[in-house]
Amino acid sequence: MHYGSHDHDHVHEAAKEVNNAKQNPFEQQKDPMAGTQEVGPTTTMNFDKMEHDFGTIEQGDKVAHTFEFTNTGSEPLIIQSAKGSCGCTVPQWPKDPVAPGEVGELKVEYDSKGKxxxxxxxxxxxxxxxxxxxxxxxxxxxxxxxxxxxxxxEQ
Structure with a gap:
């Protein structure tokens, strides 16, 4: 069976339309995540240190460290969440906004059981x-x- 060039062009055009239809939603909004992260005005925070080393501990020890931070911006600081990389690392943070210039604390507890x-x-x-x-x-x-x-x- 032989298709004429007219039929071939028609199939080609239909394929282009399908491809364009698939792309249209993305053409209107280049970044699908744009606007989803924004939760009102932003501020800045500065921690006294970004890392804490507990040194050598014994298996089963539970240790804790409190990281201090300052709201260095001009808007109230709101911590939405703080998550440990495993169940052995549990953070506690202020649920109320921290005013500009104020200091807050984020406590991290680590349980070394089984580690x-x-x-x-x-x-x-x-x-x-x-x-x-x-x-x-x-x-x-x-x-x-x-x-x-x-x-x-033993044998």
Missing amino acids: RNQEVKTVTIMANTEPAITRLTIKAYVNAPEADATMTI
Whole structure:
């Protein structure tokens, strides 16, 4: 069966229309995430330090550190969420807005149960800041009991 050039052009044009229809929603809004992150006016915050090292701790120890931060912007600071990189890392943060120039605290508790050797965990903070995400890091070297670290098999 032979298609004439007219039929071929018609099929080609139909394919172009389908492709254009697929692209149209994206042509109107180049960045699908634009406007979704904005939650009113933004501000800035500055932490006293971005990382804390607990040093060497024993397996099963629960340790905590309080990170201090300052709202260095001109708008009230609102922390929407703070999440640890695992269930062993639990942050607590102020739920009320922190006024410009005021100092706030973010407490991070780390539970070393079942952990061993060098541990590095992060806390991801979402706030009305620019950038919207800030990450803090905690570290610890967890000493595991010898019986836990080596297995002996008797025959």
